[in-house]
Amino acid sequence: MPEYRDKLLNKKNSYTHFAHIYFERYTKLSKIIRNKWKDCEAKHVNKILNVKRNELCYLVGTVYMEMQNKPNILAELSRNNWEPAPILKEKYCSPTDEFWLDDDSGRIKIVGDRLKEEIIVSGIIMSVLGKENSQGEFEVSDICIAGLPKQPEQPEQIYPRIQMNIDRDDDKYVALISGLNIDTSGISETRLQIMMEYFTGELGCFHEQKNISSKIARIIIAGNSLATSKPVPDEKKQKKYGYDNSLYDAEPLNNLDNFLEKLCSLLPVHIMPGQNDPADSTLPQQPILSNLLPKVGTNPNFHSVTNPYWCKFDDVTFLGTSGQTIDDIYKYIEIEDRLIIAERTLHWRHMAPTAPDTLWCYPFKDVDPFIIDQMPHVYFIGNQKEFATKLVRGIDQQCTRIILLPSFAESGIVVFLNLNNLKCHTIYFPSTFF
Known part of the structure; x- marks a missing residue:
């Protein structure tokens, strides 16, 4: 699977133009198309x-x-x-x-x-x-166009289970969350607390605790964990020259650190950077520095990862983005259905074709890391307007679950994906206590 960490962004290969990335994209995908x-x-x-x-x-x-x-x-x-x-x-x-x-x-x-x-x-x-x-x-x-890529071998018997929609006693779930948008207002604090109580097993009926919350294997947070930063409105503290660090508000980052510390005491957590998070805005975004989250940064359950992000759990391959790629493609076309757009990126075999034209990316020389060489089993996109999902099938028995994740702060929705059959469902967490 592609790796987007710093070793890919080698300073020795730093260029200021993008002809190379277009050339690599054309060279690799044109061979596939000509063969068709x-x-x-x-x-x-x-x-x-x-x-x-x-x-x-x-x-x-x-x-x-x-x-x-x-x-x-x-x-x-x-x-x-x-x-x-x-x-x-x-x-x-x-x-x-x-x-x-x-x-x-x-x-x-x-x-x-x-x-x-x-x-x-x-x-x-x-x-x-x-x-x-x-x-x-x-x-x-x-x-x-290139069409759907080949898929790695299916996990043992997963294709029949998808076909028959079978649940098993040994089911495992991955919780997918996006857009926590933590800030100083405390608006999303109640939702976060209720969600935390669900993960600890304090909320939910016996059936939910036995069949879902107790079977959650890990959590993926797909970008925008922090809300858009706003300057502190205090004219008395404006400096004529330079930057006054007293205007910086560290409370949102501290709140995120405290939340993740509690979450990582329960489960492994993978956090991807998003457009609003303290990470370089150029794709692929590098992991949020653990030094910014001192309480959770050294926890073995804490995994700060890239955006986009490839990973594999129990032989199920995941590809996820924090949403910028689909958001930019959306601007080029009249179609409103983002699920269709996400599916087309699989057929194009490219998750970010509009980079670097209107989407910032690193000027790679010898590789286009956004090419989709293999079809993932799960393809999730964060920070979308609403939840949507679709099972995409190919002629060679490829099977991919596409999931659009809405902002948790706005929708209160968390998506739970069953690793055994790729079924997914949502749970809504209210913004007020009953």
């Missing part, structure tokens, strides 16, 4: 510059979308200081969007109704079948 169309009767043109007008052929390249609403760093740099900043829209897509296909030789504009039938965003590797018209545009009649 190896029996195509149309001619394969290996360089876009070699396309001949009115000749049926197919090309493989990297999609680039020209969008008037998409942030443009060059426009930002050229904007005068007195000009107002552009208003960022929830979505970049508009009727004027243009699709282009790139390879190492050049770029060509692709057009046609077939493009409207497919979910397409910047950065995906795609093959198009068609002809170049008199305007120099490539009219697309068919599209091919």
